[in-house]
Amino acid sequence: MxxxxxxxxxxxxxxxxxxxxxxxxxxxxxxxxxxxxxxxxxxxxxxxxxxxxxxxxxxxxxxxxxxQDDEALVEAAFDGAKAHWRPLYDRLTLLVQGFGDDVELAPKKGYVSLRRKKQFALLMPSTKDRFDIGLALKGEEPAGKLELAGSWNAMVSHRVRIAAGEDAEGDVADWLRAAYDRAG
Structure with a gap:
């Protein structure tokens, strides 16, 4: 960046x-x-x-x-009450980096953008009780935890809300992969 x-x-x-x-x-x-x-x-x-x-x-x-230094931005995003979200973030970034060597992690204030040729997802520890995954899946029908992003973030079309105590398993990996594939 x-x-x-x-x-x-x-x-x-x-x-x-x-x-x-x-x-x-x-x-x-x-x-x-x-x-x-x-x-x-x-x-x-x-x-x-x-x-x-x-x-x-x-x-x-x-x-x-x-x-600002990228790692400092990541550290700041997971500071204090949001620190418990860091292991989930680490698992998700490891998963996404496994899709291809063209994945770029672009930390911003409060979230990390996942890019290929363009942004395809974002990872955001929104509150101490919720972690949001934004996905660029325009045209995809909402299903299960996959909902339309609406006014939450204009850079993505869909969002998955992960509540404290829940894990981002199952369909999340498939949705991240679909967003990655579309960005290529």
Missing amino acids: ADEFEKMGENLRAKTGKGLDEWVATARATGIAGHMALVNHLKSEHGLGHGYANMIVHAANASSSLS
Whole structure:
């Protein structure tokens, strides 16, 4: 993921003639506090696309998960009351990595994205009592624990909720494999 961030920074310089550090200084100099207000300002005043403007604002606010160590993000997601979910996460990532050597684990704040050519799943210790598995299975009919994601997360179409004390066995492996296959 850091490579993608660097490439986007290189593309920003090629497109605008200014590097990320220069854009961060420009963004900070505006004095605009709100994230979206600053994104919109960069888009309207400087003609930047949303992706570039958003990247600049994250860098200006030092809030981007791209700048943090991946393991630190995973540790933070499983901190405190959510620590008991770590063994489930470890089992699921081991399972998914067995699907192929093209699986990328991309930790974010609060969850881990599972990617191939595109995101196909996410693993999220949502609360101390629930672990969510998001799946990109557009068109799949809900069945059993597989439900439509609805407004829960726009990056996936389905979700499986695992309650404390339950295990993610049975169909979960099949759904993860189906999502992996579709992302190839």
